[in-house]
Amino acid sequence: MRNNTASQAFGRDSSRQYREPSPRQSTPFVRVAPTRYSPLPNSRTVSPKGRPVWIALQAAMLSVGVALVGLLLFWPAAGIALMWNLIIPVAPALVTIAPGLWRNICPMATFHMLPQKLGIAQNRRMPEWGAAALGLIGMTLLFVVVPMRRIGLNVDGTLTAVMLLSAAVVAFVMGSLFEMRSGWCTSLCPIHPVERLYGTKPAITFKNARCDLCEGCSNPCPDSTPELTPTVTGATKVQQFLGNFLVGSFPGFVWGWYQVRDYAPDQVGTQAIITAYVWPLGACIVSYVIFKVGEHIFRHKDGARAILHRAFAAAAISTYYWYRLPGPASLLPDWFPLASHMVTTPFFLWFLVLRSPKRSWLKRPVMASTYWSNRFETTAKKNLIHVGATR
Ligand code: SF4
Numbered sequence: 001m002r003n004n005t006a007s008q009a010f011g012r013d014s015s016r017q018y019r020e021p022s023p024r025q026s027t028p029f030v031r032v033a034p035t036r037y038s039p040l041p042n043s044r045t046v047s048p049k050g051r052p053v054w055i056a057l058q059a060a061m062l063s064v065g066v067a068l069v070g071l072l073l074f075w076p077a078a079g080i081a082l083m084w085n086l087i088i089p090v091a092p093a094l095v096t097i098a099p100g101l102w103r104n105i106c107p108m109a110t111f112h113m114l115p116q117k118l119g120i121a122q123n124r125r126m127p128e129w130g131a132a133a134l135g136l137i138g139m140t141l142l143f144v145v146v147p148m149r150r151i152g153l154n155v156d157g158t159l160t161a162v163m164l165l166s167a168a169v170v171a172f173v174m175g176s177l178f179e180m181r182s183g184w185c186t187s188l189c190p191i192h193p194v195e196r197l198y199g200t201k202p203a204i205t206f207k208n209a210r211c212d213l214c215e216g217c218s219n220p221c222p223d224s225t226p227e228l229t230p231t232v233t234g235a236t237k238v239q240q241f242l243g244n245f246l247v248g249s250f251p252g253f254v255w256g257w258y259q260v261r262d263y264a265p266d267q268v269g270t271q272a273i274i275t276a277y278v279w280p281l282g283a284c285i286v287s288y289v290i291f292k293v294g295e296h297i298f299r300h301k302d303g304a305r306a307i308l309h310r311a312f313a314a315a316a317i318s319t320y321y322w323y324r325l326p327g328p329a330s331l332l333p334d335w336f337p338l339a340s341h342m343v344t345t346p347f348f349l350w351f352l353v354l355r356s357p358k359r360s361w362l363k364r365p366v367m368a369s370t371y372w373s374n375r376f377e378t379t380a381k382k383n384l385i386h387v388g389a390t391r
Pocket of ligand 1: 180181186211213214215218221222223
C-alpha cells in the first residue's frame, strides 16, 4: 500500500494511475491506483543501485543468525563462542559508532520487517500507551536477561538458542500486527534502550534501508532523530522515567554484572540466582542515586545536565570494555589489558562527551503522507486506496 503514494511523493508521472475524484467523494481524499515504487537516485532512501547491496547484507546477517542458532543447538561450544565472545562484544562499539549500519542489517529487524515485505502485515497503528507499555517490557527484559547470562545463557547453547528463537517469533508476530518498525525495533526490542544510550553521537548517518517511505510509525522515530538520547522519548511519564533511569543506572548495572562469575548448570541454585541479580541491580540503583544527585546539582543548567547524561553513557560502555577487552588473557601479552584500558576509556569519553555532531542514525525517507498511517483504508476491490490529503 505504501507504493501507491510514491508517485505523489516524488511528483512522478502518474497520469495513468491517477483518477479524478468524483464530486460525491469528500474532497480531502484522493484515489490513487497501485504503481511500482522505485526511488529516485537522490531520494532519501537507498538508491536502486544501493538496494541490492543492503538486501545482500541483510540476507548475509540473517544467514549468520540462522547459522548461529544451528551452532548453539548442535555445536554449543562454537555457538556460545560466536555469540558471547564475538558478536555481543562487537555490538556495543558498533551501535556507538555506526548505529545506523546496525539498524539497517540487524537480523532480528529483518525478521520483524518480513511480514511487510511479504505483504501480510496488518499495519495497525501503535497507540501511545502501547509504545510505552512495550518500552517498559523491553527494558525489563534487558535487566532480566543480562543477569541470566551468569546462570545459564553464557554456558548453555540450547537455552541461548531458545531465547533467540523466541525473540525472532515475537519480532515476526509484532511485525505482522503493527505498522513498520513500531512493534519491535522502536519499542519492544530489549537491545533498543542500549542503542539509544550509546548511539547518541554516531560517526556516520546512513540512508534508511528498512523504510521506503516514512509512515510515521514511531514518534519520535529513533532512526531519524538527530542527537537521539534515551530521554528523547514519547510523551508518557513511563517513557520519560525509563529513559532517565536507563542513563543513570546503566554504568552501575554493567559494573555489577562483571562482579558475578558464570555458574555451571549444576551449580545454579537459589544462592547463585540471588547473586546474579543482586550485584547488577544493587549497583544500578547506587549508580542511579548518584546520577539523580548530579541532575539535582545541575537542575538549572541544561548544558551541564546534557554532559552529565553523555558522561554516564560513556562510563557504561567504558566499563563494559574495561572488563571485556582483555578477553582470553592467557593468549595476550601482559601489557595488553593496560593498553586496552588506556585506549578505550579516553576514546569513548571523547566520542560520546567531547564531540558534538548532531546526526541521526539514518536519514528519514520521504514522508508517505502527513496522515498516511491513520487515514488509509483499502477499498472493497483492494486495488484502490484512500489517502488523506497532505497538509
Ligand atoms: S523512518 Fe518512518 S516508517 Fe521508518 S521507522 Fe522511522 S517513523 Fe517508522
